[in-house]
Amino acid sequence: MSAFDVQKMATLGEAAPNPRPSQSPCSACKIRHLTVCAPLEESELHQVAAITHSVELGPGDPLFDEGEPANNVYNVTAGTMKVYKLLSDGRRQVTGFLFPGDFLGLANNDIYAYSAEAVSHSTLCRFPRRKLEGLLEQFPKMEKRLLGMASHELAAAQEQMLVLGRKTAKEKVATFLLALSRRAEERGQPADPVTLAMSRADIGDYLGLTTETVSRTFTQLRGSGLIALQQGGKVELRDREALQDISEGG
Amino acid sequence: MSAFDVQKMATLGEAAPNPRPSQSPCSACKIRHLTVCAPLEESELHQVAAITHSVELGPGDPLFDEGEPANNVYNVTAGTMKVYKLLSDGRRQVTGFLFPGDFLGLANNDIYAYSAEAVSHSTLCRFPRRKLEGLLEQFPKMEKRLLGMASHELAAAQEQMLVLGRKTAKEKVATFLLALSRRAEERGQPADPVTLAMSRADIGDYLGLTTETVSRTFTQLRGSGLIALQQGGKVELRDREALQDISEGG
DNA sequence: TCGTCCCATTGACGTATATCAACGCCAATT
DNA sequence: AATTGGCGTTGATATACGTCAATGGGACGA
Structure with a gap:
């Protein structure tokens, strides 16, 4: 230690x-x-x-x-x-x-x-x-x-209240990934793939989920071809439009 | 709907x-x-x-x-x-x-x-x-x-994120009632009984719950003797300390 | 090279809360 | 008085997500 x-x-x-x-x-x-x-x-x-x-x-x-x-x-x-x-x-x-x-x-x-x-x-x-x-x-x-x-x-913060109070796990994760991507872009960093500096536990605690549910949701999005998990905690957003639709509850 | x-x-x-x-x-x-x-x-x-x-x-x-x-x-x-x-x-x-x-x-x-x-x-x-x-x-x-x-x-808003993301229905409702009571007090209005100007649906949409769950939770708190529902949407807080404990996840 | 630890993933199962439905109350309207 | 509509309550059932548990991989130190 x-x-x-x-x-x-x-x-x-x-x-x-x-x-x-x-x-x-x-x-x-x-x-x-x-x-x-x-x-x-x-x-x-x-x-x-x-x-x-x-x-x-x-x-x-x-x-x-x-x-x-x-x-x-x-x-x-x-x-x-x-x-x-x-x-x-x-x-x-x-x-x-x-x-x-x-x-x-x-x-x-x-x-x-x-x-x-x-x-x-x-x-x-x-x-x-x-x-x-x-x-x-x-x-x-x-x-x-x-x-x-x-x-x-x-x-x-108000946007996040909407996420926490009213969105499903899938919608939460999609919202999170897109928001992270946009913020990276604002800072002049690559918007895709997005780097997840934080752990699954941190993401779960941000979205009001458990690490297991976050992990399962990533797996599910990967299975649908919407994202790809790369080395080093990077996530490729393979279908932003679909993610956007999901994030809005469409 | x-x-x-x-x-x-x-x-x-x-x-x-x-x-x-x-x-x-x-x-x-x-x-x-x-x-x-x-x-x-x-x-x-x-x-x-x-x-x-x-x-x-x-x-x-x-x-x-x-x-x-x-x-x-x-x-x-x-x-x-x-x-x-x-x-x-x-x-x-x-x-x-x-x-x-x-x-x-x-x-x-x-x-x-x-x-x-x-x-x-x-x-x-x-x-x-x-x-x-x-x-x-x-x-x-x-x-x-x-x-x-x-x-x-x-x-x-950050406090509310904690409520939405991490508290149970009972904790949410207890938190809500206490917060409402405190705010009434700040404005020089009676802190007890608290007047609920808003509907169960509004409370549910504030706490990330359905109206049914809000209603059931009120019933449950009433059953435990922690609150009493009065005429005109007023709620008597009969045991603030217990409510406080519940609201903090104790 | 081998443990050790942390983290992510996956599976089996449990439960808090949502959903669907019915009912009663009250106030407003006819 | 009868009717209507909104609201709150309660019951039966469904389900999304949590919990508990096991496994595997990569980073790190011995």
Whole structure:
């Protein structure tokens, strides 16, 4: 068992102190590409760079846990993260997967409402909350940008409620694959084959299914020729139109 | 599917003209109490009043439909609204119930992502989007307030994902009743008995259940002495602690 | 090279909830 | 008073998905 795993188990068992992920100041060069910074002028970027730090996480590393004081917000710059909520008996709901450009850690009270953990090796840009607030005061356009991102997330959350509450397993998986493909495309990555960085268990916890049902549904879609499972967790979408029809309940 | 449902779907099928709800300018007196206006000075309120109109809806009246151009945002001032999304075959997911103080109509592209309809007789304050944007430019603290409200909604949406994806029918209903009670309390209304303005079908579509299962679950909770069903859709919470335990999966 | 562990897959079986159907209540209408 | 329609409740049955269990493969360390 690796040192990493020991650390993780301790975190789960007792309220362990936060892991100490590697950190270094964010370079202005990278800051420029952060989604929240899009509206800023070149001359304003260094003020953002002054308050940020880079964080690096390996697969399975926690970033923060539900209930912790929300001292930071983060922008994903590389890798894949997942955010989730737990019930006391261990049932888990993954509320989202996060990719480069995505934002996390906004909390309306001062406590994180969910836990965040790396799915694959990831890097993030950390904004101390207090300092960020000063920045937002200074740059209302940055605040406007944040509002836009929050609205976007809210719409995604409502869409996911429809998935969780009213779609069948097959429809859920088809919806998931297409959404993942679209998001990959948005980031300029290949939309087909889609890379599934996360495990079947994670997908199940995202879609309100068990790993077994997810697996069976993949098998079923493969049997119908709609997808093909490749090496390295890649999924080829062989018939997007049919998947689209299924995802809409057609 | 009942005749009622068919009729409703027909309304959606053809791009029906918007209902023409009764409208009148919002008085500054009421504006003052709008949640978005909380941060504003007395002297600033009349500028808000200048752009708003009051809208009145009866039970079942639509406010807007998913896919329509999002020309307005609204603040509920009285009554109960519901917002929902539909699948092509009529399956419905209610993504939220809205009470006085709640905001709706924020859309990050220019299209409503969901439909909104009155549950009970309701009044709302309408903000034309373009004019509101000017106002937000002028009052950054109003924008900050909006961001706070959006964050709050986002947290609620994530909580609801946990409910939809991972809770049993009994846990769902217990969670729902407690949440409704808390929200009534926040608005200064009696937390017990809770008034259920919405039908069993609406509750089912909110919790990812059928009306029958909702009904049976109420019956079951009543049988255990945890709730009592009163006249007028009121529910007495006779054992909040037990309900709380159930809602958390204990 | 061989275990070990984790993960994905597959099978057999169980069950929570959906579906289909009937009934009663209440309010509105005639 | 009789009729109608919407809504909530209850019962019988069906089924999609969960649960439990076994197997196999790839990554990793001894």
